[in-house]
Amino acid sequence: MSTTPRLASSVEGKGQNIRTVMGHSPKVREAFDGMYATLWSKGEAPVDVKELIRLRNARVTGCGL
Amino acid sequence: MSWLLEGATSREELLELHPGLAADHQRILDELWQSSVDPRILELCRLRAATLLRNTHAWDEPRSPAAVAAGLDEAMVQSLSQWVTDDRFDAATKTCLKLAEQYVIDVHGITDEQVAEVAEAIGSDGVVTLTTALATWEISHRFDNALLPQQSSSTNGDR
Numbered sequence: 001m002s003t004t005p006r007l008a009s010s011v012e013g014k015g016q017n018i019r020t021v022m023g024h025s026p027k028v029r030e031a032f033d034g035m036y037a038t039l040w041s042k043g044e045a046p047v048d049v050k051e052l053i054r055l056r057n058a059r060v061t062g063c064g065l
Numbered sequence: 066m067s068w069l070l071e072g073a074t075s076r077e078e079l080l081e082l083h084p085g086l087a088a089d090h091q092r093i094l095d096e097l098w099q100s101s102v103d104p105r106i107l108e109l110c111r112l113r114a115a116t117l118l119r120n121t122h123a124w125d126e127p128r129s130p131a132a133v134a135a136g137l138d139e140a141m142v143q144s145l146s147q148w149v150t151d152d153r154f155d156a157a158t159k160t161c162l163k164l165a166e167q168y169v170i171d172v173h174g175i176t177d178e179q180v181a182e183v184a185e186a187i188g189s190d191g192v193v194t195l196t197t198a199l200a201t202w203e204i205s206h207r208f209d210n211a212l213l214p215q216q217s218s219s220t221n222g223d224r
Contacts, residue, residue, distance in 0.1 A: 002175075002177055002180075006177055006180040006181070006192075007180070007184065007189050007192060007193070008189065010189075021193065022193050022197070024188075024189045024190040024192070024193045025100065025101075025190045025191075025193040025194045025197070027096045027099075027100070028093070028096045028097060028100060028193065028194050028197050029193070029197075030096075031089070031092045031093040031095075031096040032093060032197055034089045034092060034093075035086065035089035035090060035092070035093055038085050038086050038089045039086070042083070042085050042086070043083065043086075061172075062173055
């Protein structure tokens with residue numbers, strides 16, 4: 001498992017993070033961000049439950065971010 | 066039958082229960098298929114991930130129109146499980162399929178060298194597109210497995 005991003009930042013002067021790395025494919029990133037926003041802002045499930053699910057999923061999949 | 070919608074047999078029917086999400090999901094798919102990555106590679110990776118996650122629905126639905134338009138070879142599709150030793154799969158395709166398999170089986174096992182190989186083959190934008198596509202396919206496959214009627218493996222063979 002890498003401890004540093006494996007791709008360079010797509011934004012000059014800005015460090016590597018998920019946003020600047022995904023910026024290499026901006027249209028895909030925008031589409032992904034759109035669905036991510038909908039998952040948080042729409043639907044019947046309470047936001048606190050969604051956050052618990054997100055954290056549990058991160059734990060199960062070993063995502064430390 | 067599906068637990069959510071009686072008579073539903075497709076992902077699209079279930080996603081329409083949440084139209085906003087369905088639209089966002091479709092937009093991601095549209096961007097992926099129109100991206101710089103060869104749609105034939107994307108389709109082969111999608112189907113390979115489907116096999117590893119045991120989603121037969123993905124094999125039974127129509128192939129990606131973008132991949133077909135780009136010349137997807139159905140004979141290669143049917144030989145997908147032998148991609149490692151099949152010379153019809155070029156180096157770039159094999160590099161991407163290797164990442165796709167590692168992503169599904171053990172994402173933490175992906176190495177710096179492996180990502181560098183993929184970047185060499187399809188560029189940094191391609192790496193972002195491919196990994197986002199793999200995440201999208203994984204969501205689709207698990208969604209199908211969780212919510213669509215299960216099909217008999219005996220009728221679908223070992224794909």
